[in-house]
Amino acid sequence: MKKIFAFIILSGMLACKKNVLDISPQDRISEDAVWSDENLIKAYENELYNAIPHGFYIHMYSKYTDESYNSAPCCGADIFARNTYSPDNITNASGGDFWGGYMYYWNQGYQYIRKANVFLEQMASSKLQFTDKPRLVAEAKFLRAFMYFELIERFGGVPLVMKSYQLGDSASFVRSSFDDCISAIGKDLDDAMPDLPARYLSTDVNFGRATQDACMALRSRAYLYAASALFNPTNDVQKWQKAADAAEALLNRGYSLYPDYRKLFILPSGAAEDEYIFCRSFTSTNGHQAPMNNLGRRYGAYGGWWASNGPSQNLVDDYDMTSGEPAFTWSGGTKTVNAASGYDPNHPYWNRDPRFDATIIHDSTTYHGDLIEMWISKDGNSWGYDSYKQSSDNPRGGYILKKFMPEADVPLSWQTIYTNPWPYFRLAEIYLNYAEAKFELGDEVTCREYLNKVRERAGMPDIQASVTGDALRARVYNERRIELAFEEHRFFDIRRWKIASDIENRPIMGMDIVKDLGTGVTTYTPVQLLVKVPYQDKMNLLPVETNEIKRNPKMGQTLGW
């Protein structure tokens, strides 16, 4: 008995540990370790690239504007599609996939800005030296500039935070002016460029990292925006000059337009091409499912449901005819067929700009070896397999997105991970930036020259010297709409041009395609799909979330909100 008792006491004494509470975390790395290990520093810097949203989230920005008909009742997509966004619901769009593709970039942006600031501060104070250090610092500066650009194109001037705060620090943030933000972006780019290589070839292992050319491309876009009507109310010509110069600097850096417009966007990451200046690459383990979010039922995809980017009739109508003429003309808010263009309402898809067939799947398109049929019989009792009558996975408007959608060499299934990269900057945009800036500077010849470079690649005739003034501006705007469709430019372009109050008040249209099975005759009737809430000028810039204004009383809400 005493033995047992002794055993219990002894085992008790053995069991008790004095420092039982001293346990280090096992599933994470301490901060000290990160900043003293070259590989971890690099991993930290790699992660900064996630700051910049790409366009392959379930909700693409195309459905926030007149590029496509949005059928998603969900979240951010709906508030933009119907123009019902406000400071009260804007955070609906603050996430990736379902949550609006970071259209409300405020939270994501400032989090990554802090990450970049921490990185820059740590690198500045660290005694650790390694070969790539200056380049990594330069990349972080480029990324910070890009983040600020993502913010200002949405919100206008925002608070400039160039250092990292610690928890408990108090700070009162005020919005810097848009121009000050542009200056800050310019300075970061200037600082970054000396330590960056000029470019990486698209086949290089580092392709996708910041380069001097990427800096210049960002500068071109930023200065173009800064010169535009929304941000340049006095139409300061100097700003247009800066925009033109920034674009011009990139014209002869070894880039060229990829010969095949259709193919450019479906090349897998790592394919050889010379057009992309900066892009987001993907792999089969880190890829996207854009085709399945956009195609129709024929491929088991969800195109007609929440993810629809089914192109709108509005966009379709804006493709020129192969004659080089616009199919429609607008005057006084009404649209009429441009008879001179050769447009035939009974055959609306004939003789259109080749980029139309490269961008949009429509009735009678052959895609992936399949004849796409969007028609519905006159009696309504039979229909084409791709029509909305067959399945709600087929877009109601009668069009399916083709840009970025693979050809027959890539299988279409939820099981395939797609690796075609997302273009942030490509040469065609630089040409169009240049053309626009030159136009605003009065150099219509150069403007047409660069518009035509873009058109030539697509196989379109030149814009004639007879097109000048406002007509030419309309062509500049339209060329950008067509060439850069679905690349997330339209939403911002119509705002900076201050034409959104016109564009966004037009209903989103689709096409009813009715086939007489007896005669085989097909008739095409545009159909109104969505009437948006009337657009107000304040919508040119996004509001900041109500709570964020309450947290920052001095910062002020975006003008008009």
Added chain:
Amino acid sequence: MLGQSYYLFINQYESMKKSLFGCPPKSIRFYYKTLLMVKFIFLFTLIGSMQAMGKGFGQGTVTLKLKDVRISKVIDAIRAQGNYRFVYKDQILPKDEKVSVDVINAPIQQVLGQLFLHTTLSYKFLSEDLIVITNDEPAPEVRTVFATIHGKVTNAKGEPLEGATVTLKNTNKQAVTKADGTFSLETDDLKGVLIISFVGMQAQEVAVAGRSEINFIMQQLTSDLNDVVVVGYSTQKKETLTGSVVQVSGKEIAKSPAPNVVSSLAGQLPGLTVNQRSGEPGRDDPSIFIRGTGTFGDASPLIIIDGVERSLLARLNPQDIESISVLKDASAAIYGARAANGVILITTKKGVKGKTAFNFSYNYAFQRPTKIPQMLDAATFAEVYNEGDWYRKGRPANNTPFYSDDAIQKFKDGSDPVLYPNTNWVHEVLRPYSYQQNVNLQASGGSETVRYLLSFGTMNQDGNFRHNPTFYQQYNLRSKVEADLTKNLTVGANIYAILNNRKYSSVATNVNFINILQANPTIVAQYPNGLIGPGRLGENPLLMDQRGFDAIQDAPIYSTFTASYKIPFIKGLRLDASYNYDMSNQFEKLWSIPYYFYEYNVTTKQYDKKQGTGTSTASLTDTYRKWTTRLYNFRMTYEKMFFTDHHVTAMVGLEQQQTSYSDASAYRKNFVSTAIDQINVGSTAPADKNNSGSATSGAYNNYFGRLNYDFRSKYLFEFLFRYNGSQIFPQNKRYGFFPGVSAGWRISEEPFFRNSAPFVDQLKLRATYGQVGNDRVGPYQYLQSFSFGNNYVFGTSDVPGIYANTMPNPNITWEVSKKADVGLETSLWKGLLGMELTLWMERRSNILAQPNLSVSNVFGFSALPSQNIGKVDNHGFELMLSHRNRVGALQYNIAANIAYARSKIIFMDEAPQSEPYQNLTGHPVGAALYYKGGGIFHTQDELDKYPHGAGAQVGDIRVLDLNNDGVIDSKDQFRFNYSNTPEYVFGLNTNFQYKGFDLTVFFQGQTKAYSYDNTAAVLGGTDFANAVVRRAANRWTVNNPNGMMPRSDAWQPGATTFFLYDDTFIRLKTLEFGYSLPRDLLSRYHVFNDVRVYASAFNLLTWAKQIKWADPEIGGDFTTYPQQRIINLGVNVKF
């Protein structure tokens, strides 16, 4: 001895002399088979037996512990104690009858009564200490002409009981006691057995055995004042308890056929709020709150099973549970930093001395969802979609509807089930009922020195889907052994396992329910030829069985080893030690295989086979997870009575706990065949493989103690504390001190009171105050740490990323709860009315919460750490009423309880709201913002005249302009005063017993809870989601401008009160009706002691105040796995 004032007396009587039939024995073997086993349970109290001393012949007491001995041995033992002498002839004592006696301070009269119950012996007191034993055998024909039995019936305190019934068994001879407790019963002879019963008291049977004067001391029925309540690290008598502790016995819980123990607790324990939000087999754990939610941090209570914080409470075998008690107030302070949300203590059964008792039960149950929303049929769906479509288009005059009139007609008449089906998805996918099966076998018993309980239980529960692998299976194994190694040293082991296998579809179940309830009824589920169609988004739930599975095997083993040593040289001093080792292994196999559906192709008129979403090749993820908990506990307890009136118990202890968790998972895809779901069969290509893992550990170091003092059980005082060390916090903030004090006054023990209000059995006033902590936040928040992840791609390859976790907060510490309670307990008229009222209040401070309300996003902090910033007040009451009575052979009791809890946020770092009515501060935890709906806009005129949001059209909800600024914006939202956690929960439990029949009817309910249901708002949207019938009924249309429901595709600026529903309901939670076979019948066959058949039901009926279309307990969107209604048939056999 003190503190053990009730004793268990089990007397196992084995007669080898003759069987009850009187048949001559055929063989020895036969003897053994027809053992007569009789069991008695007596409860005595110390006070009763002490006060009974020296009040006449046979009023003395005996303490004895003998097992399987001859009667002569018992008599010798009594004689050896020196108080009694016996006179008898040796040969009259049966030699081959063995008895067991285990009594402490039992009245001699009753001991002898039991001893001679099955013999023909009788006894008589010749003097106070001289007993004559005689054998009055045969002389059967000589009839005693007339005899009268006199006696007196008293309670444990010696007070006379008036109105007690004394019946001679199997006769109609009966007497009732007078005011002085005396009775007199006329009998034919002085033989037979007397049954004495009294309301609220344990009925007794005593052999007359030739006596003409028999006195009885009645004992209180168990579940009342003499109940023992489990409190932290010890037990206390209910009557001297000072804290707010409620307890329910395992017996009550086992009445419910619900497979989940926690779901059976709803309404049973006042102060405990249990809401079951899902009924999915194996994933149906309800949320539990004690006294509502007093914090906006983690409000879940601490759950202690047999002394250790353990999981799977819901998965315990209800048959193994002795009791569940809930520490609601400062009595939880003994659990220190984890106990601010209250503590639930579960004690499991243990073996008691005696012959092996077997308890077997078998249950078979049918289950089906309580309520499945009725969704629109295809034709109505098409109509509302057309309406929504027309509104979206801007209400054009010339419109081609999405669904033509012709199509709608076909949906209605079913003439084309391929292209125009009218699919009732609920009917197609859910089975009318599924089954559940439950088998339990328990064996318990013990000898003088070793006691044991072995228990085995198994339960199967099937899912509700057709074509779905959902299945739940559980095995409960328990072995509990206690051995007295020496007179003073007892060691024990309690080892149990809850092996469970869960199998689900490889797709999340809530997704499945969306695919059922929101699936478009105009699309086919299954074609007339039997082929399965694509369903919503190609995810037809009928295909679930073809998509692989998610199988989870849990194999937790919980072990507790205890030792208890009574220090021989210091009376009252005891040492207890325990070592607990819990190990839980989980293996999850997620097997996804490609699946196919068929789709009718209008062009080719063929059914195309198509691959669904998900994987293209079979892929498998095997995940191993392991948890361990080690806990050492040492306690020293000292209990002593000073100067006969001062009762002191003191306990100090220390406890160390270490926990660990690790997991590892392996993934492969591109399996050659889907026939083998093993990881080694998958492709070995590097791109097709992946693996991962993680690990964490934690620790606590604690010192705790308790001091109890009472004066004659009248003035009660308690102090308890815990000095709690937790590894979660930074080094200098790890230890905290959490004290609690309480006091009680048993007014009913005061002589003046007892005399003036004799009808009061018990009246107690009690109060507690203490400070408890809550440390439920992620560990290491004081460090800045980084995690791997968020990889990026350069060129054609992945590059690794790391990112910072939560921002560090070097000052993080406990959340503190200060709790105060006052209570009044009373029992009147011997249990005819019982009442317990507790009023309580609580203030939480230092609440750990993210200060995200005031920290601007411009700072760019990643996740913010918890900071000790919040303050919440919480208050409420609990009221319990009980009534216990007997009317003839009908015995019944009714117990009702209601609990109220309401919190109020005092401070939470709230950014200033636009309008004062929006502040969360001042409102309960969980109060949300809503727009106020004021009907709908019936006409364009109404719309034009009233401010409305940009998206509003005629037929939309009229959102009230609360601040009258002419604009509908977020400023018009107001803070709603309730959340979906109910403020009032109540229960009503009734038990009836009539002869062999028993009936339990248990109602449970809640009120002052509201939930917003976004799915109830859905109608006619672009996503083709189906809607509930009530949403479409009487909706606004151009032709029905007076409709009360909003139009199809209605717009609202955010959540409006229009779709905010009152969650009030009352539910017939448990109904059980049983019949026990008469013992007389059973005793003829000598096999079973007790056979009971019963039918029971769970969630049988529900009355919802407002939510009549779905189960009102879901508390939000109805697209979740619904709660189950269970109808069960069972049999219970004891032998």
